[in-house]
Amino acid sequence: MSQSTTQSPSSPEAETPGVETSRASLRRALALVAGVLFVFQVGRWMIVPGLDLFVLSDVFRDLADPLRTGVLSSANFSRLSVMALGVWPYVAAWVVFEFLHGMFTPAAHARYRRWATGVIAIFWSVGLANAMQGYPHLVADPGVWFVIPASLSIAAGTMVLVWLGEQITKTGFCDGIWLLAAADILSGLPVAVIQIVHGYDTGVFSGFAVLLIAAVTVGLVVLIVLFETARLRFPLVQIDAADGQVAEGDAKGERITGHHTLKLDNVTVVPLMFAASLIALPPTFASLLDYETSAMLLPYYAYVAPGQPLHLILFGVLVVVFTFLVTAIKVSPKAVLRDVEKTGQTVAAVPQGEAQSYVDRVLTFWTLVVAAYLIVLALLPQLLTMIIGVPVVSNGRLFLIVVLVGLDVLRRTLVLQSLKQLPRQTG
Numbered sequence: 001m002s003q004s005t006t007q008s009p010s011s012p013e014a015e016t017p018g019v020e021t022s023r024a025s026l027r028r029a030l031a032l033v034a035g036v037l038f039v040f041q042v043g044r045w046m047i048v049p050g051l052d053l054f055v056l057s058d059v060f061r062d063l064a065d066p067l068r069t070g071v072l073s074s075a076n077f078s079r080l081s082v083m084a085l086g087v088w089p090y091v092a093a094w095v096v097f098e099f100l101h102g103m104f105t106p107a108a109h110a111r112y113r114r115w116a117t118g119v120i121a122i123f124w125s126v127g128l129a130n131a132m133q134g135y136p137h138l139v140a141d142p143g144v145w146f147v148i149p150a151s152l153s154i155a156a157g158t159m160v161l162v163w164l165g166e167q168i169t170k171t172g173f174c175d176g177i178w179l180l181a182a183a184d185i186l187s188g189l190p191v192a193v194i195q196i197v198h199g200y201d202t203g204v205f206s207g208f209a210v211l212l213i214a215a216v217t218v219g220l221v222v223l224i225v226l227f228e229t230a231r232l233r234f235p236l237v238q239i240d241a242a243d244g245q246v247a248e249g250d251a252k253g254e255r256i257t258g259h260h261t262l263k264l265d266n267v268t269v270v271p272l273m274f275a276a277s278l279i280a281l282p283p284t285f286a287s288l289l290d291y292e293t294s295a296m297l298l299p300y301y302a303y304v305a306p307g308q309p310l311h312l313i314l315f316g317v318l319v320v321v322f323t324f325l326v327t328a329i330k331v332s333p334k335a336v337l338r339d340v341e342k343t344g345q346t347v348a349a350v351p352q353g354e355a356q357s358y359v360d361r362v363l364t365f366w367t368l369v370v371a372a373y374l375i376v377l378a379l380l381p382q383l384l385t386m387i388i389g390v391p392v393v394s395n396g397r398l399f400l401i402v403v404l405v406g407l408d409v410l411r412r413t414l415v416l417q418s419l420k421q422l423p424r425q426t427g
Contacts (some may be wrong), residue, residue: 031172034359036164036176037183043083043161044187048132048153050146051080055138082157084128086184087177089120090162096274101329117162118155125154174409185398209388216384220377220396224403227373230264232366234336234359253270256348260340265370267326268404272378272397275318279311281305307386316375323371333360 047053093116097109104112129150133142140146161180168176197211199205207211236258282301303312337356340346347355377396 011069026106026173026266027170029168029171030185033168033173033176033179036180037169039164040083040161040180040183041187043157046157047080047387048084048150050139050141051132052138052140054138055135061063063092072127076342080132082153083161084230085121085124085158086155087158087161087180088184089124089158090165090177090195091181091273092118092120092277093117095270098326114162118159121155121158122151125158128154135185162172172412174405174412178401178405178408182402185402205388212388215378220380220399220401221371223377224400225407227265227370228268228404228407230263232264234260234262234340234362235348236260236343237348239341239344239346254294257345258343260333260336260347262336264366265373266330267323267370267374269397269400270326271319271322271371271374272400274322275315275378276397278318279314307382312379315378319374320368320371324367327363327367327370331363331408333357333363336363 082260084318088115093113096116097113126147129147132150133139133146160379162177165175165177165180168174168179196205196210200207200210237255237257238257282304304306304314333356336345336359347358350358374396379396381395381399
């Protein structure tokens with residue numbers, strides 16, 4: 001059961017310094033966020049060393065959006081920059097370490113996650129440098145002496161961003177690394193809007209298609225807000241300290257003494273990212289094989305490409321599996337009941353011996369609902385792409401990250417606003 005207590009200061013003057021400190025901290029945090037975002041955007045225009053600048057114009061045409069609007073943006077340019085990976089290696093490490101929840105102290109957890117981020121960043125940057133060599137004449141001097149400095153510069157760019165994100169986190173404003181991930185996603189928003197407008201003007205999109213895109217976008221945001229702010233509330237009744245039993249009227253739930261609250265969605269993006277990663281593993285490893293073998297396997301991988309029926313089925317099954325697995329790791333019915341009993345209470349309207357099985361049934365049902373929500377979130381943009389033929393709406397994982405960061409910032413801002421109002425009320 002969550003309890004809240006309110007302590008009134010002895011005088012308005014006693015509270016004011018704390019509020020001023022909060023305001024000053026917010027100003028410093030906002031200044032730091034603005035500076036980090038500026039560095040991030042500048043870094044997205046810093047080209048990896050060893051590329052032929054005269055060939056870049058041809059590359060940009062290939063990197064342009066599907067509607068060929070000719071828009072040059074940092075979202076396209078960044079694919080060849082030292083910030084090409086952004087903070088996504090950290091996100092990958094974070095997802096893996098969610099399965100190790102509770103195995104390490106918070107400090108050790110953060111340290112190991114940082115090391116894993118470095119390893120993933122190096123691995124991905126080598127693959128990206130090799131991919132750059134695959135474009136004709138893009139690399140001035142292909143070979144190991146391009147791959148090594150290019151890989152190190154890209155990996156270093158990621159680690160710099162992770163460090164800058166950690167500095168934002170220390171201010172308490174929000175999780176800085178996830179803020180940078182959201183900023184990376186939102187950097188493609190202007191191009192997406194231009195795609196839609198250009199597609200409508202040229203007849204690629206009908207008016208109905210534009211309305212459908214808008215409806216899906218708004219619907220996904222509303223769906224995420226509803227589920228990510230939803231809470232499970234277990235009604236509680238008091239246990240008699242003398243005999244450890246519940247009075248008859250209380251056992252029927254007639255006198256509720258409190259509630260135990262749990263977050264509905266305890267897995268967020270973890271199942272989505274793991275499902276997508278597992279499906280993408282075979283083609284990824286095939287790309288590391290020789291050309292003949294990779295070409296031979298390519299027709300088989302086409303069956304699990306996004307939008308294909310087999311892909312939709314596999315993705316849905318994997319999301320359900322990982323949703324239940326992560327929920328079981330992070331939320332245990334036994335632990336929930338133990339926390340409740342520490343307060344001298346138990347679940348209302350349930351016999352004491354059946355409380356754990358009741359909590360287990362409730363968690364199982366709502367975990368299945370959360371899995372269905374994540375499947376809709378992930379597959380609805382794919383279905384929209386199949387209908388209109390152009391991927392203008394990003395995948396659900398990215399929607400989820402942006403909305404979660406926005407909710408986190410909003411929550412912390414509301415806390416600050418309540419602190420600002422406190423001296424006025426107590427005065």
